[in-house]
Amino acid sequence: MPKGPTKRRPQTRAALLSAALEVFAELGFQSATIEQICDRAGYTRGAFYSNFSSKEELFLALFDAHSDAVLTRLRERIDGLGKDGLTLDDLAELVSRIDPSERDWYLVTTEFTLHAIRDPQAAWLLARHDARLRAELTGAVTAFLAAAGRELTVDAEQVSRLLIALREGGLAQSYVEPDQLPPGQLERDFVGPLLAALSRPTTG
Template identity: 65%
Template sequence: MPKDVSRRRPHTRAAVLKAALEVFAEHGFHAASIEQICERAGFTRGAYYSNFASKEALFLALFDEHSERIVRRLAESIDALPAEEHTPAGIARLASRVEPEERDWYLVSTEFTLHAIRDPQAAWVLARHDARLRAEIARGIELVLHRAGRELTVDADRFARMIVALREGGLAQSYVEPSALPPGTLERDFLAPLLESCTRPTGGTGQPPPQADQPPA
């Protein structure tokens, strides 16, 4: 592959991903066409297909990009949380933050989830992407709880599923009735008591636990 093509590829891929998120959010995953995405990105179909084999592959790339951003923000928020905020209420406030751009991703991911419910192969693939993100969420929850001197009394993956359900269910209602239920309200109101009921004091020092070996990429 020529060097100039190799250098351009990350830029092309990033531009297509950005355009795809916008077009998917505006028109829907199924209604959006490759032509609309290429036009928005300013590239040809050839440039598109040199990076993505299908719209489904494009969505999964968006999913991974969004997951990486969520995990990075979670890690940064946990590190920045003051010691006095290492409480269930403080953790709930951290978890209740919703960025303005989250609405577009919610529209796109919800429609693809419905597609996956109807399509077993898409469901199989999406479940594995979900599992990787959920593992990072569970790891973050366990870390911040350790700093709070608490530990889960339930399975970490199950608890992460509950957090995701609370988040996604809350956003569905908030985007329909933003004045009655601003985004993040349910997490702020109910996550602290949920943490209280599903955790116990460890009697530890609150220092971070030793880092486990990272799973292979």
């Protein structure tokens, strides 16, 4: 039977991740300190270093957790539509739903991306996690198109890159001008036509 510290480890890790998201969003990745994250979570530096080796590793754990949550919600929404009569507009509507909490994550991930652009090692690490997200998104989009009776005519991973760029670029504009461009509006307007132009009906 696991000992107490081993049993508590998932709770400690979860608390540190939650605190880190709050502190990073408030202060920025560069300005936030490990001490501030530990204070917010109610743990010691020892607890931090038993779970993460650095702020970068902590961010990447947040990145993976966020990616998994977004993809899980997308798959659940797609499954909720059933398999009959799916349209590209259905997918556009699904991906246009932006949770209000996404703003904090956008602040955090944008700053870390700038950090990675300046730091080759951080860029290499972030690229590996980005690749995992793209692979999962590629599979989800390809499966949806197949269920809708369509197939891509261009490289599927490049389509995933384009969809991510649309989302991130749209959110950047939305958070600056929310009255002019509500979050998710670009996806709602253009994902359907975009995928229609990059796919064709399946044959046979």
